[in-house]
Amino acid sequence: MTTISNETIVSDSVEALDAHPTPGLPVTATIPKAKGKNRAGRWVPPVLVFLAIVGVWYLISLFVLDPHLRFLLPLPQDILIKGLIDPLSFNALIVALYQTVIVSMLGLAIAIVIGIVWAVAMSQAKWIERSLFPYAVILQCIPILALVPLIGFWFGYEFQSRVLVCVMIALFPMVNNTLFGLQSVDKGHRELFKLQGAGRLTTLVKLSFPAALPAIFAGMRISAGLAVVGAIVGDQFFRRGTPGLGILISNYSSRLQGEQLFATIITAALFGVLIFWLFGLIGRRAVGKWYDFN
Known part of the structure; x- marks a missing residue:
């Protein structure tokens, strides 16, 4: 005699109800969310x-x-008219923005390369990490304004010094985030690569580096904003060569030109937001299919 368990009867009944729903009973359905609402x-x-x-x-x-103190916080339309629409102010702003873009992007590119190489070297052995990581922390902790005069004495007050300031400010997030990503690889995956006889280079290229990409792109987003800060700081101290946004900010502040000052500050902020968004977009394109990259 065949024995049929209660679980089997319940399972068959549920399948039958799913296949032939009873009229009048509510049917649960998944309603896709509208993209417009999102x-x-x-x-x-x-x-x-x-x-x-x-x-x-x-x-x-x-x-x-008071009306005579309104330069401290000008009206938005005055900032738009005097700081952006005025041809003289607009031309000076475009030239300064171009210089800041060149300095910050070059400094960011150098910081990305150095930071990734530095982190990869530290990820290969603990003694290398113990030897090099303290200097990355020291570089981050020293106020950049304390080093700017030395940079001017050693490298002059031109373009290369401004780029160096950007590199020093933007370097630590790349080192720290890349190292964190490389060291966060699942231990089981590492053991699997060892069992397959994979060497250090193969493990790095095919396992550690792809797994670290989300952290690397997060470091790039942070470093991108810091590179803009470095370019502006370098401009305000190295007051030679083609003026950038930092020199414009300093000049407008000394002349009490509030409308032009706010226009320049807003332009610098929008530029920082733009490259932050750009690296976020690149990160989503690169790893968004298999990682929730926000």
């Missing part, structure tokens, strides 16, 4: 915060500050 949910909050900031800006500028 986009609205992403952009509406920042836009509302921006409008609130602009509203507070107008209140302070019109009702809190």
Whole structure:
């Protein structure tokens, strides 16, 4: 005599109900989320915060500050007209922005290369990490303004010194994030590569480096913003050669030209946001298919 368990009867009954749903009973279905709602949910909050900031800006500028102190917080339309639309200010801003882009991007590229090579070397042996990582921490902890005069004495006050400042500011995030990514590879995967007889180079190229890509791109996003800061700091100290955004900020501040000053600061901030977004987009394209890269 064949014995049929209760679990089998229940399972068959559930399958029959799924195949032939009973009329009148609610059927649960997965409703795809609308892309428009997702986009609205992403952009509406920042836009509302921006409008609130602009509203507070107008209140302070019109009702809190005295008219003769309005240069401390000019009205947004005055910044637009005098800082951006005015041909003289616009031309100076474009030339300075171009110089800052060249300096910051070159410094960032050098920092990326040095940072990845540095981190890869430390990931190969603990004694190398113990020997080199403290100097990366020291480089991060020393205030850059304390080193800028020495850089000027040793390398002059021209283009190469500004690039060096960018490299020094942007280097540590690349070293730290790349090393973290290389050391975060699953131990079981490493053991599997060892069992297959893979050497150090094969393990690095086919396992460690691909697994570290999310951390590497995160380091690039951080270093990109810091490279812009380095370019502006270098401009404000090395006041020779083609002026960048840092020199414009210093000049407008000394002349109490509030509209042009705010326009330059906003331009620098938007440039930093742009390259931060750009590296985020590259990271999503590179690893977004197999990693939730935010």
